[in-house]
Amino acid sequence: MAVQKFVTLTRVSTKKQGRSGLGLEAQENYINAYLENLHGEYEVIGQFTDIESGKNSNRTGLNEAIELAKDTGAILLVAKLDRLSRSVKFIAELIEDKSIKFRVASMPDADEFQLHIYAALAQQERKFISERVTASLAAAKARGVKLGGRRPNAEARHQAVRQKADDNARRVYDVIKSFRDTGTPYSKIATHLNNLRVPTATGGKWYDSTVRRYNLRMNA
Numbered sequence: 001m002a003v004q005k006f007v008t009l010t011r012v013s014t015k016k017q018g019r020s021g022l023g024l025e026a027q028e029n030y031i032n033a034y035l036e037n038l039h040g041e042y043e044v045i046g047q048f049t050d051i052e053s054g055k056n057s058n059r060t061g062l063n064e065a066i067e068l069a070k071d072t073g074a075i076l077l078v079a080k081l082d083r084l085s086r087s088v089k090f091i092a093e094l095i096e097d098k099s100i101k102f103r104v105a106s107m108p109d110a111d112e113f114q115l116h117i118y119a120a121l122a123q124q125e126r127k128f129i130s131e132r133v134t135a136s137l138a139a140a141k142a143r144g145v146k147l148g149g150r151r152p153n154a155e156a157r158h159q160a161v162r163q164k165a166d167d168n169a170r171r172v173y174d175v176i177k178s179f180r181d182t183g184t185p186y187s188k189i190a191t192h193l194n195n196l197r198v199p200t201a202t203g204g205k206w207y208d209s210t211v212r213r214y215n216l217r218m219n220a
Contacts, residue, residue, distance in 0.1 A: 004038065005074035009065045011083045013053050015206040019204060022047065027079035030204075034077065034105035045074055054086035069100050076102035080204070081115060091115065106204045107198065173218045186211040204209060 010027040033041055046068045050061035062084070069076040078084045081104050085091055094102060095112045104110060172193065179189045186208035193206040200210055 004040060004042040005040060005043060006035070006044050006068050007048070007069045007074045008044055008077045009048050009050070009061060010079065011050040011052070011059075011061070015051055027083060028215055030079035030105040031077055032054060034103070034108055037108070041077045045072060054082050057085045057087050057090040063218065066094075066100060069102075076100060078102065078104055078107045100185075107197075107199065114197070116142075143148075172214060176215050176218075180215065186215075 002199070008031050008056065010024050010031075035044070047063065048061035048065040052058045052059050056061075065076055076084075081091070081127045084102065086095075094100065095115065104115065107115070176189055179192070189211045190206035190208050193211070198206070200206060
């Protein structure tokens with residue numbers, strides 16, 4: 001069997017995250033887990049990192065990773081889809097480009113169609129969050145809250161993030177509750193959700209601890 005070649009790409013949005021390693025370590029863990037579960041031998045021929053917003057699809061690390069993957073026939077590997085790009089258009093074009101293949105470590109079984117749909121859903125979700133922030137700021141202003149400085153804006157974002165977490169928990173709560181009512185362990189529920197290819201709020205896999213948190217959130 002031929003050795004599978006990979007080019008890995010990680011991305012964080014800020015220099016502070018880049019210096020601290022926050023985010024990068026988690027992405028590397030996803031990538032390493034994916035590679036360790038491969039059948040056959042593999043070789044990582046290039047590793048690239050961007051410290052830049054995913055809204056920009058013209059990044060140095062991304063461009064160099066794509067170029068190397070195309071030149072060598074290697075597979076471009078990212079931890080999560082939004083680490084590659086937050087642009088549905090860019091991801092769709094990459095899917096259509098037959099000169100390169102890419103994989104998402106947190107969704108190892110996802111095909112091209114599923115990746116396209118997930119990218120579209122993620123973009124729509126970010127739009128909803130932005131709209132919630134705007135609505136929260138408008139409501140705060142209507143109540144007479146001064147919006148100078150960063151605190152009101154941060155609070156609005158926190159509310160939007162909490163709302164997103166609640167929405168995701170509701171999405172799968174009926175499934176979790178039905179299993180828990182029959183005494184099914186959290187670990188088996190996690191396996192069931194993974195088999196159905198239902199992503200978590202962050203697009204990752206389900207674990208017993210993840211299911212437990214979702215269950216506690218809704219019960220609270």
